[in-house]
Each structure stands twice: as structure tokens, then as C-alpha cells.
Amino acid sequence: MLTIRYHGHDCFEFDDGARRVLIDPFLGGNPLADVGPDSFRTLDAIIVTHGHGDHVGDAASIAKRTGALVVSNFEIVAYLERQGCKGHPLHIGGGRTFPFGHVKLTIAHHGSTGPNGEALGAPCGVVLTMGGKKVYHAGDTGLFLDMKLIGEAWGPLDAALLPIGDNFTMDVADAVRAASFLGAAVNVPMHYNTFDLIKADPEDFRRRVEAAGGKAVVVPPGGSLTLE
Ligand code: NI
Ligand code: MN
Numbered sequence: 497m498l499t500i501r502y503h504g505h506d507c508f509e510f511d512d513g514a515r516r517v518l519i520d521p522f523l524g525g526n527p528l529a530d531v532g533p534d535s536f537r538t539l540d541a542i543i544v545t546h547g548h549g550d551h552v553g554d555a556a557s558i559a560k561r562t563g564a565l566v567v568s569n570f571e572i573v574a575y576l577e578r579q580g581c582k583g584h585p586l587h588i589g590g591g592r593t594f595p596f597g598h599v600k601l602t603i604a605h606h607g608s609t610g611p612n613g614e615a616l617g618a619p620c621g622v623v624l625t626m627g628g629k630k631v632y633h634a635g636d637t638g639l640f641l642d643m644k645l646i647g648e649a650w651g652p653l654d655a656a657l658l659p660i661g662d663n664f665t666m667d668v669a670d671a672v673r674a675a676s677f678l679g680a681a682v683n684v685p686m687h688y689n690t691f692d693l694i695k696a697d698p699e700d701f702r703r704r705v706e707a708a709g710g711k712a713v714v715v716p717p718g719g720s721l722t723l724e
Pocket of ligand 1: 548551606607636664
């Protein structure tokens with residue numbers, strides 16, 4: 497069993513009852529976040545998809561306070577280790593089993609400079625296996641045909657977390673196509689409505705995925721979804 501809590505933008509918390517992991521903890525600067533960075537007292541790991549400020553977010557402060565292991569690409573782990581975090585570097589196509597579960601990095605078509613213009617390697621997506629469930633977090637990306645490979649070779653996926661906000665990532669129409677490529681049991685929209693530039697209607701995404709024969713759930717910030 498795996499409970500997925502949404503904290504707004506691309507930040508999700510994964511909890512299997514014994515271990516907890518965060519992806520892309522952008523909380524302090526996010527007007528829609530339901531929790532602050534100080535609300536995490538114990539945490540096993542923080543996974544970061546790419547270097548942009550709305551994804552690295554509060555990773556350093558949370559990791560240092562909780563002792564959580566930072567898992568990301570080589571360059572982002574080195575950047576966070578320079579700030580006093582402990583980390584484990586991976587790179588695209590590589591995976592590793594940790595005490596909390598397995599993390600594999602996938603391609604994403606996007607950028608990855610750091611908050612001050614640092615070169616922080618390639619942007620990534622993540623396939624996280626935890627609590628007996630397999631979840632794909634796309635990070636920030638445009639649509640790509642290899643999403644079929646992610647679903648087929650590294651699935652079957654119990655859930656896919658997909659950006660819908662357009663401008664920097666896929667729009668709703670592309671995310672609906674992504675959902676069909678991935679074939680996940682359930683799809684959850686992310687990366688929308690945090691800023692004016694990425695306004696999108698998550699209910700439109702849900703309706704269009706379901707019209708195409710898939711399943712989607714809109715999880716509001718503070719809400720959660722449990723994969724049984
Ligand atoms: Ni980005
Ligand atoms: Mn972003």
C-alpha cells in the first residue's frame with residue numbers, strides 16, 4: 497500500500513506506513529502549498545527531478561534538518577552536498593534500491609539550471625517503486641514517444657503524475673496523450689495554477705483521460721490518494 501499526498505505544484509509525499517519520501521519539495525515559495533518546509537520532522541529521502549527553483553525548492557533545508565537522503569542526478573546531488581546535505585547520485589537510465597524503495601531516473605525534455613544559473617545536469621523523470629507500488633513522476637517535460645517505453649519496460653505503472661500547465665511543460669491535450677502512452681492505472685495532474693503562466697483546468701484533464709478510456713484523479717493540495 498502507498499499513500500500519495502499532494503503538497504501543490506510538483507511536490508508529492510509518498511508514505512508506505514514505514515517510510516516517507518518527498519519529490520520536488522517546493523513549499524516555502526509556493527502560494528498553493530498546504531504545508532511549510534518546517535512541517536517535516538522525519539523523512540527518509542528527497543528526490544529532485546531537475547535544478548529549477550520550483551523543484552529543488554526547500555530540498556537543502558529539509559534534508560539538513562531531517563537527515564533525509566537526497567537522490568537526484570549527479571550534478572544536483574553534488575550541488576546539494578556542497579550545501580551540507582547527504583545524497584546519492586543517479587543518472588538517466590540508472591536505478592538503485594534504497595531502504596525505502598527503488599528509484600530509476602528517466603529522460604525528460606526540459607532545462608535544469610539552478611536557482612542562480614548553476615549548470616545542474618539533465619532534467620529527469622522518476623519511476624519510484626515503494627510500498628509494492630510503482631509510480632512515474634514526469635518532472636517537467638514536453639510529450640515524448642518514449643513514454644511508451646517507460647510504461648512497457650519499467651511498468652506496469654500504478655500511477656502517473658503528469659504536468660498539464662503548458663508554457664514550460666505539456667498542456668492538457670499532450671498530457672492526455674502521455675497518459676495513453678504510459679498506461680498507468682491512474683493519472684494525477686500537476687504543475688498547474690501555481691503561477692498565471694501555467695493556468696490549466698485539471699477537471700478538463702480528468703474528463704479527457706476518462707473519455708479516452710483511462711482513469712484520472714484530481715488531488716487538491718493537502719489531499720491524498722491511496723494505492724491499495
Ligand atoms: Ni522546470
Ligand atoms: Mn517547474
